[in-house]
Amino acid sequence: MKICEMFRSIQGEGKLIGVPTYFIRSIGCNLDCAWCDTKYSFDGGTEMSIDEIVDSARDETHICLTGGEPMIQREFPELLDRLLEAGKHVTIETNGSISIKDLPDSENILVSMDIKCPSSKMTERMDWNNLALLKPKDQLKFVLANEGDYDFAIDIVRRYKPDTEIIFSPVGGMDARPIAERVVESGLNIRVLLQLHKIIWGDKKGV
C-alpha cells in the first residue's frame, strides 16, 4: 500500500478528540474538495507492505486510517483486518462517497464519515445509503465553511435522522460562534468541535 505518512499525535476531531492516536495516511483521494487541507497526500508516497505498516503500529492502541481516502486502497480490507486482529481500536476517516456496507461489524471500529457540504463542491458524490448504516458508536461529520453549509447540514440531519453521533466542524480559521449559536437554537443533539490539532500546532503536516 502506498503510504503518505505515519505518525503519532493526538486525535484532533470527533469522539476521540485528545486521545493519543497513530495516524496512517494513505495516498490518493477520489474527491477534490474546494477547501481540502491534505492535497499533499494525493500523490507520491512510499510503498509499504501490510506487515510493515502493522508492525510500525505494534505499540499503539488507537489507530486512525486516513488520507486522502483510505477506503479506495485495494489492500484496505486486509490492513483493517490485521489491525483488528492485533487488538487495535481503528478509526476509519472516510469521505462519504464510498459504501461502508462491507465493513466488519466490530465494536473496535469507529467509522468517522463526512458528508460534504455545498462549499466543498462534492455533495453530488455522496453515497446517501451510508447514512442508514452508521451506528451509535460511529460519527457523522459536517465541515462547515459558511451559513449555507449549516442550512444544508441541518436539513440532512432532520431528513435522515442518522442514528449516530453528529458533529459540526467549522472549517479552519472560520469564526465558530455563529455555528455554535445556531446549533444551540436548533435544539438538536449536535456536537460543535474545532480541530484541536490545528489549535495546538497550526495547519501543518504530521500532527
Ligand code: SF4
Ligand atoms: S475527501 Fe478529504 S482528502 Fe479528499 S479532497 Fe476532500 S478533504 Fe481532501
